[in-house]
Amino acid sequence: MMPHATRNSDKNGDTPKRYAVNLDWQKDSKIKTCKCNVCGYRVKNYSWQCQHCMKRICSGCTEWKGTSSPQHRAIADDHLQQGCWCGFIGKINPAMEGQIPPPPLPDTSQRPRQGSRKRKRRSAAKEESTASESLSEQDFQNTSQESLSQVARERPVRNKKKPNYADQERQAISTPSTKKIKISLQKQPPTDISVASPSTVIVGAGVIGMFIALELAEKAYTCKITHDITVIDINSAPCKLASGHCTGIISTAILDEQWQPLLGVSLPLWEELLGDQNFRKSSGFNEKNFVMAVDESEVGRPPVAWIREDTGFSCSPNEQAMGQIDPSKLAQWLYAHCTHFGVKFLFSTQPTALEQDKAGCITGLRVKSTMMANKRSGPIECSRLVLAAGPFTPSLLSTLFPHRQPALENNPRLYQWVQIKGAGLSKTSKAAAVMELPEDARFQGPAQVAARKDLIEISRLYSAIPEYTLDHEDAIRERVGSSTALRLIAAETLSLPGIHLADRRHTSQGVAIVSTGNGASPVVGKVPDWLVGGSGKASRASTGHEFRGVWLAYGFGAFGTTLAPGVARLLSQLISGEEPEIDLFDFEVTELEVLGGVGLMHEHKKASKGKARARR
Numbered sequence: 001m002m003p004h005a006t007r008n009s010d011k012n013g014d015t016p017k018r019y020a021v022n023l024d025w026q027k028d029s030k031i032k033t034c035k036c037n038v039c040g041y042r043v044k045n046y047s048w049q050c051q052h053c054m055k056r057i058c059s060g061c062t063e064w065k066g067t068s069s070p071q072h073r074a075i076a077d078d079h080l081q082q083g084c085w086c087g088f089i090g091k092i093n094p095a096m097e098g099q100i101p102p103p104p105l106p107d108t109s110q111r112p113r114q115g116s117r118k119r120k121r122r123s124a125a126k127e128e129s130t131a132s133e134s135l136s137e138q139d140f141q142n143t144s145q146e147s148l149s150q151v152a153r154e155r156p157v158r159n160k161k162k163p164n165y166a167d168q169e170r171q172a173i174s175t176p177s178t179k180k181i182k183i184s185l186q187k188q189p190p191t192d193i194s195v196a197s198p199s200t201v202i203v204g205a206g207v208i209g210m211f212i213a214l215e216l217a218e219k220a221y222t223c224k225i226t227h228d229i230t231v232i233d234i235n236s237a238p239c240k241l242a243s244g245h246c247t248g249i250i251s252t253a254i255l256d257e258q259w260q261p262l263l264g265v266s267l268p269l270w271e272e273l274l275g276d277q278n279f280r281k282s283s284g285f286n287e288k289n290f291v292m293a294v295d296e297s298e299v300g301r302p303p304v305a306w307i308r309e310d311t312g313f314s315c316s317p318n319e320q321a322m323g324q325i326d327p328s329k330l331a332q333w334l335y336a337h338c339t340h341f342g343v344k345f346l347f348s349t350q351p352t353a354l355e356q357d358k359a360g361c362i363t364g365l366r367v368k369s370t371m372m373a374n375k376r377s378g379p380i381e382c383s384r385l386v387l388a389a390g391p392f393t394p395s396l397l398s399t400l401f402p403h404r405q406p407a408l409e410n411n412p413r414l415y416q417w418v419q420i421k422g423a424g425l426s427k428t429s430k431a432a433a434v435m436e437l438p439e440d441a442r443f444q445g446p447a448q449v450a451a452r453k454d455l456i457e458i459s460r461l462y463s464a465i466p467e468y469t470l471d472h473e474d475a476i477r478e479r480v481g482s483s484t485a486l487r488l489i490a491a492e493t494l495s496l497p498g499i500h501l502a503d504r505r506h507t508s509q510g511v512a513i514v515s516t517g518n519g520a521s522p523v524v525g526k527v528p529d530w531l532v533g534g535s536g537k538a539s540r541a542s543t544g545h546e547f548r549g550v551w552l553a554y555g556f557g558a559f560g561t562t563l564a565p566g567v568a569r570l571l572s573q574l575i576s577g578e579e580p581e582i583d584l585f586d587f588e589v590t591e592l593e594v595l596g597g598v599g600l601m602h603e604h605k606k607a608s609k610g611k612a613r614a615r616r
Contacts, residue, residue, distance in 0.1 A: 517555025
């Protein structure tokens with residue numbers, strides 16, 4: 001499970017305190033080639049690893065009678081009992097900073113012996129070369145193998161190296177040399193930008209941004225290239241907003257026909273992922289999905305025990321869903337695989353400005369920490385920028401390009417969610433249900449219910465659309481909303497033994513935000529270079545197969561989890577300069593207008609019937 005983080009920062013700001021309590025430690029007895037991050041020595045028996053920062057603590061520090069020093073054991077005990085120090089600003093507990101012993105000194109006891117061995121080898125090699133020079137050509141041919149082996153026996157004993165193919169070939173074509181030749185590769189550092197390694201920064205650690213990072217990292221690993229990928233997010237962990245509070249249903253059908261190309265790319269990738277049993281287990285996949293409709297004539301026994309029999313709903317299998325996954329487990333799986341391929345993460349971090357060269361090409365991204373408002377870190381080097389911040393993408397683009405940006409359409413929607421927990425749900429059957437309910441003045445569309453281990457979550461979209469522009473503060477602001485209507489639905493349809501829905505100890509609630517882009521459709525594509533360039537002109541800089549620029553991926557509504565693998569595949573192809581699998585004309589960044597008096601009015605009206613119908 002992902003670490004559970006709670007903020008309790010110091011209000012006075014005098015001393016840095018813990019802003020996250022990370023108690024998610026996992027015991028690992030297989031990997032013994034790493035070093036302990038507390039004592040600095042190599043792990044011998046087993047280690048405890050923090051699932052948030054991947055720090056390891058060896059058994060010598062964690063055991064009560066361990067071999068480490070008392071100071072190291074006290075530090076390890078504070079990590080395991082009170083929480084990993086990665087939850088502190090500066091990664092150090094201020095209360096125990098004075099108790100940290102110095103790092104272990106390197107072992108120099110073997111250095112004299114190693115030096116004497118090297119001297120013996122040099123002297124033996126010198127004697128051998130002198131002996132070979134004194135022999136004439138005829139004497140060299142008549143010299144027996146025994147006399148030559150006598151010199152070899154006088155050498156110091158060394159481990160025999162197994163000859164490889166290259167050694168045998170070199171020995172066959174070369175002649176004995178009496179002079180030592182030092183060979184060094186005089187490789188000059190790359191000065192041409194065409195051989196520079198690409199670097200990408202992805203803003204947004206939701207399910208879309210995480211899949212994009214994983215796709216780019218796997219592609220770089222397959223092509224054997226170096227690709228620096230960094231994911232930043234304003235929250236303290238991945239998938240904290242809408243991606244973490246969805247029901248996790250993988251839909252096989254979307255009402256809007258214009259979305260079908262994206263769905264056609266995503267579903268085969270989901271089938272490939274779900275074909276792996278390890279992924280099915282790690283993501284909490286479950287095939288039980290059904291639809292609940294008000295039909296008293298066909299009411300039967302519910303397929304799961306957590307649905308009441310007297311609800312008046314008929315239950316039938318959901319033919320438009322592949323299955324259901326646990327969003328929190330999917331976030332953990334994505335984070336683990338991204339870090340495995342070298343992706344770096346910066347949480348509680350907010351982008352503030354871009355750095356560009358004289359040609360207008362992106363060279364870096366300036367960020368600041370949301371934990372320490374007055375502290376600004378240096379720029380993150382990047383040549384590619386991907387904005388996948390969901391409904392906050394348009395406002396983020398306006399922040400980074402205040403004088404020149406396309407006027408992106410953003411249609412945010414709020415949806416209320418309620419989580420129900422309790423001891424009575426310990427044996428709850430994992431399943432997901434779509435409740436076909438009549439629309440009213442508050443809610444629109446069906447209600448979705450997802451039952452996981454010890455938890456049932458019910459959610460539904462609001463009818464109203466916010467009349468304000470979202471900014472970065474909305475991404476960290478906790479919205480509670482009114483959950484009375486959802487609690488009433490849960491009380492009338494769900495069987496919850498020993499749970500009182502009015503008791504806040506058994507329930508939690510909140511409001512998440514989703515959105516759609518231009519014409520109520522997603523936006524997947526590159527921002528035109530002349531809109532983000534420093535001079536307002538087209539400035540396309542190529543570094544080999546790399547194309548610098550800004551890409552957008554947002555506006556997927558309630559289908560972000562379903563479309564995430566396909567969107568990541570398409571965006572990876574666009575960034576690499578490849579031809580995408582489908583035509584992205586209906587999803588590209590529309591150049592509506594340019595602010596600040598730069599450029600002219602541009603309109604690329606879409607002739608698609610789906611967008612025209614969505615506008616109406």
